[in-house]
Amino acid sequence: MPETRYVRAGDAEIAYQTIGSGPVDLVWAYGMLTHLEVKWEEPSLAAMLRELSRFSRLILFDRRGCGLSDRGDRHLSPTLEERVEDVVAVLDAVGSQQASFFGVSEGCGLAALFASMHPERTHRLVLYGGISRLLRDAEHPWGVMDAAAYDAAFAPVFRQWGTVEGAAAMVGLVAPSAAGDRDYLAWFARQQRLSLSRDAVVRFMATVVDYDLDAVFPTVRVPTLVLHRSGDTVVPLSSPRRLASRIPGARLVELPGTDHLPYVGDSASVVEAVRAFLGAAIARAPASSRLVTLLATDARTPAAVALVRRHVRRMDGAEVTSPSGEELVWFDSATRALRCAMGALRAAHAQGIELRAVVHAGECEVGRGSVDGAPVVVPTALLRQAPAGRVLATATVRDIVPGSDITLTDPWRVRLPGTGGVLTVTTAAAGETLSAGGVGGGGHGGGAERVFRKDGEYWTLAFEGRTVRLRDSKGMADLMTLLAEPGRERHVLDLVAGTPGTSAVHAALHRSAPQPVIDAQARGRYRQRLAEVDEALGGSDVDTVVSARLLEEKDWLLRELTAAYGLGDRARAVPDEVERARKAVYRRVADALRRVERAHPGLGRHLRCSVHTGVYCSYDPERDLAWTTGRQDPPTD
Structure with missing residues (x-):
């Protein structure tokens, strides 16, 4: 990620970044969400930014009121003219005399207004997913949607802003091909939170819906390329076609796809269209x-x-x-x-x-x-x-x-x-199979079949139509034993012995007597050293550093003796065989659950809610579930 810097623009500090050293300066004018550093966390967006920087010096910024730029009430509803002056300040800060613009969605209006106000500093315009006006009414029939459609589309977004649900509501509108990507939704929710607060996004959008650039586009006098995906789920084709018809000499290129966000879907075609229009050559690195x-x-x-x-x-x-x-x-x-x-x-x-x-x-x-x-x-x-x-x-x-x-x-x-x-x-x-008959699934991935079976050095786990394979561990065998008979309690000594049945329990309960935590010889040495430390601390020539070390050692000795001996100077015993087994099984099962959860989150969540550990362990699902475990228990006594 490039370094974030700041420049003063009027009464606001504007955050910006630059990346690349190509012959063309290219300003990316974002749409609604901006947070410079969070954007680099999404691989598909970061990849597109790097591709653009291969043939340009890419200039990025957070507009006032958002992300890393100054925020607060006075910056929530900036005029487009104020935002143009923010761009001027950024270009001055990076030493750019003339730049091209890549306007995206709502950012197209900013790019077009900049070109109209500062044609001498504008080389070319690329407008992607652009609109003249968001709301459609009798006075503005070229708007994208009417008030009712706007409320229906964006009310869930605003109501759940910053949550995965709020991200899903917005991604469903602007990037439908990523709607099922949980990692992307988590990142998008984080971007929402760090770009604008819940209150701020509503107030900001109240200004955005009033923007109308229809009268501005005819004043653009620089070469302009209008890019649009033909199946865009937010902006219909009529909008870019009108936009291209209003800008003198503008060329419209329609690309396949449904995603409104340019970095989701086939972003390579968007990047190549921008590069070709700017006439920039990609720098070739030596092989x-x-x-x-x-x-x-x-x-x-x-x-x-x-x-x-x-x-x-x-x-x-x-x-x-x-x-x-x-x-x-x-x-x-x-x-x-x-x-x-x-x-x-x-x-x-x-x-x-x-x-x-x-x-x-x-x-x-x-x-x-x-x-x-x-x-x-x-x-x-x-x-x-x-x-x-x-x-x-x-x-x-x-x-x-x-x-x-x-x-x-x-x-x-x-x-x-x-x-x-x-x-x-x-x-x-690995991890998951592709289908019921897919890679490594053995036919156990589909439908409602549930599998928890050891196959050589690996375990095959199938649950809710998804199959994973994990390396062997002791905890996996414990889980298989529990899943083999839902509702049955297993004593931890059975699980440790690997031989289910009451005989193993009874045999273990009569093993050797508990042993003291510290034996008599060690106890004598500890007490002797404690006396030596007390004597040394009583000396008159002990400096501060040595005294601190002696006090630390004394505290340690006292803690050890306290842990080993109780009231009446009676020796405390280490846990008996059952307690040691309980702790061992707990550690094994907890480790296995963590590994299952990483590979198969759905199964991991189910097991955490259904598997209970203690002296007696069990698997108690909320509904009757049968598992294919591949194990056959020997007869019990």
Whole structure:
């Protein structure tokens, strides 16, 4: 993230950032939400900002009243002219004499007004998702929506602002393809909270709905590109078409997609349209030879491409092109490449999209936007043999991911068409499977089937249509024992012994007698040292530092003796066998629950509410649930 700086504009301090060193200065005029530093936390937005900075010096700022710029009542309803002067102050601070503007949504009006007021400082305009006016009425028939539609759309947003529910309400409007992404919704809610308070957003929007730039657009005298996604769920095509018709010489380009936010969905086409319009060349970095992991998918439709790109950005991959024109993604990490592939295929399955993926690692020449070398042909060649809904990985990848929770199974030999080479190929499985018949699921991922079964060194867990695989641990065996018979109480000694039945309990209860915490010999040494410390503290030549150390040691000795001996100088015993078993089982189960919750949050929440530990442990779900555990208990005594 670039450094945040401040500049004075009238009675407000405006926060701004710059990134990149291209020949063109490009100002991003945001829509409603602005918080400079939070924006860099969302991978898809950060990736788009970096792509724009490859051919420009990108200038970002928080408008007054929002984010890191000055906030407070007097800044909540700035006029557009005040906001233009804020931009002038930022451009002066960064030493920009002339800049192009990328106006987004409500920010299009700011960009157009700046160009009208300061044409000498405006190079070009790109207006994305732009509107003349938000509210439609008899006087402004070109508005986007009427008052009733506005209230219906935004009332839930304002009412739940800053919560996941408030984020979901707004994302459903402006970025429907991300509506099911829990990580994105959590970030969006954080962006809401840190950009504007609940009260501030209502007051700010009361000003925004009154903006009407219809009379301003004809005064723009700089080259202008109007970009719009044809299926935008907030702004209908009639709005950008009117906007383009009002700006002299403006060119309208319609892109496929439904998302109003430019960085959600196919953002690469937006970036390329901006770059081409500005006439900027992308700086090419020299190629370097390195070990990389390559991912290839058969995503071809706009929906599939957008889905894959979103996962690529979240896993910090980079889209590249091979010398033969094949589109690939490269990663520094094989683990991230596999997680990206599996996540994309899971999302594709949920949306009814058929998708395949291949992951391969090798030494390649990697430049900015390109990759070359013998390994480049492998992923696309294998892709033709990959079954739908599967992630295939070569043995090279398998050999560098041990230690992760990813397993690569079912190896087989494949002859690559057109190369004459033979490779070992495996199937990836980790965290979740892709469908009931998908990767590593063994047919247990779909429907209402519940599985908690050990398969070799891994556990297969299926719950609510989702399957995960985890490495073995003692706590997993404890959970399986409990799930095998819902409602039955198991004594902790049964769980520790691994042999359910009352005989194990009775045998353990008659083991050796409790032992003291500190034996007699150690007790004598502790008391002798305590006497020596007291004697040393009574000396007249003890300096301050030594005295502090002696007092610290005395406190420690007293705590140890107090813990070991009770009233009447009776020795306290360490916990008996049952108490030791209770603590051991609690630690094991707690660790297993944490691991399950990370891999399968739904199952983790269910188990935390249903599994009870103590001297007697049990699994007591709210409703009758049957689990496939694969275990058969031996006869009890």
